[in-house]
Ligand SMILES: Nc1ncnc2c1ncn2[C@@H]1O[C@H](COP(=O)(O)OP(=O)(O)OP(=O)(O)O)[C@@H](O)[C@H]1O
């Protein structure tokens with residue numbers, strides 16, 4: 114079967130293609146710059162394996178959303194070729210007329226990866242952003258990935274921009290760099306990228322924080338990854354016990370962002386709720402949680418939708434006097450993110466093991482240094498941080514209302530909250 118796509122492979126994609134077809138190579142660790150065709154290359158390889166009879170193939174990404182996107186892109190690409198027998202958007206599974214299967218997994222749900230046997234191709238996209246530890250403390254590579262490739266020794270494409278000298282991706286890269294048999298590496302910095310012009314690189318460089326540029330475009334493994342919450346995995350050890358607590362809400366109206374309610378108790382055990390539905394349903398659900406948990410105080414983020422939401426929720430509250438809006442600015446965000454970072458570094462905050470959304474968002478939360486040396490915090494491009502900001506606002510609420518119901522006045526001034534009137 115010959116399928117024609119109107120695409121010329123870039124130089125590095127061609128090199129990678131050849132390595133993937135080298136009999137001696139099982140693992141290709143590709144260390145590539147941002148936006149230089151990593152995912153497209155992975156898609157080309159997956160199409161090839163969908164044409165191989167009876168193979169089981171897998172694509173693993175750090176987040177579920179990313180897998181969903183690649184699934185949709187592949188289905189759209191293959192729609193007219195007739196090679197898809199079945200594509201199930203619920204299971205994120207594609208079956209080809211040749212009996213090959215491609216299934217999409219994410220590190221948000223490592224349990225669902227277990228028990229599969231990959232015989233054809235395994236792709237790990239953005240592998241540097243896989244968590245370095247699973248919620249139960251085990252190692253993701255040896256407990257989840259290795260078992261699915263052990264029996265049939267499929268081709269393994271590990272592809273990413275770097276994210277510090279740590280984790281599975283860095284370990285695999287070193288194996289390849291040290292010429293371990295069966296492992297190859299292929300490095301492509303922005304200077305090797307056929308898709309971008311020299312002048313465009315200079316422009317990009319000017320507008321980019323230097324460390325981030327070194328990591329994301331010059332593909333350097335920095336000593337310290339631009340990660341805000343090192344070893345956050347250790348904090349996924351908790352249960353939540355009801356009692357004295359504080360609540361933070363990060364609202365969103367529609368679209369990709371989630372509305373997240375965070376609750377923290379006096380022992381810094383955290384519970385989070387993801388609130389779905391129409392706006393009216395969201396108001397009712399959030400009010401119900403607040404009425405049920407009876408927090409010392411609640412903060413709701415005062416973004417575009419926050420003000421309206423706050424007023425609507427307030428109408429449904431039993432106790433309206435301890436409900437405040439909170440304005441996130443770069444300064445207030447810095448403050449609550451450092452509260453969270455300190456609590457995580459000291460291992461004194463506890464998340465529930467099944468809170469996989471928070472788990473993946475902590476892993477992809479990063480900072481950038483602006484040219485003036487300021488730090489801005491946000492999710493890595495293409496990822497979300499709703500659970501992190503909701504939790505941060507919740508921690509700020511706890512900090513400000515340490516002394517049950519009496520706000521700490523100094524914090525009142527700096528932390529930008531005010532009462533909903
Ligand atoms: N060989 C190619 N020829 C032309 N355009 C390409 C080629 N490969 C990729 N592209 C385009 O370049 C852009 C980036 O591709 P892709 O998403 O695969 O990059 P990436 O390295 O995975 O990016 P990210 O770092 O954001 O994950 C897309 O618009 C894609 O269509």
Ligand SMILES: [Mg+2]
Pocket residue numbers: 151152153238
């Ligand atoms: Mg990509």
